[in-house]
Amino acid sequence: MKCPYCSYEESKVVDSRPSDDGERIRRRRECMRCSKRFTTYEAVELIPVIVVKRDSSRESFDKNKLLSGLLRACEKRPVPLETMEGIANSIEGQLQTSAQREVTSQHIGELAMNALRGVDEVAYVRFASVYRQFKDINTFMDELNKLLSERSGANN
Secondary structure, eight states: OOOTTTOOSOEEEEEEEEOTTSSEEEEEEEETTTOOEEEEEEEOOOOOOEEEOTTSOEEEOOHHHHHHHHHHHTTTSSOOHHHHHHHHHHHHHHHHHSSOSEEEHHHHHHHHHHHHHTTOHHHHHHHHHHHTTOOSHHHHHHHHHHHHHHHHHHHO
């Protein structure tokens, strides 16, 4: 690790502890030449997950895009931001731990819909209308009827 003051490449670790978010390690280092101290952060390098979109184009998974979609679906609904962030983090974790390096955007949409179904039914239907590309009122009603039959089946 190069010293930010003198660019010397040797330093010693003086202190090491988890960062506030627990996702990284914070290290205090001391330069072996100029004796000045500086801080570095060490994090796990994640293998990128590639999303295959409907048009067959590919892009890296972006948790912020997923969270943006969840925010739109939950707009003006009583769903806390922490819940939406938890859903996005959970989906990201599932994708990282799976053996697949490429996933379809539809698969990610299904994971999000399954999570939203248990949180807020209106947000679920909003999200489903985008991911399932409802073409008309009939496909929308079909989805609502499925939701209603699931609910009545759970009440019996």
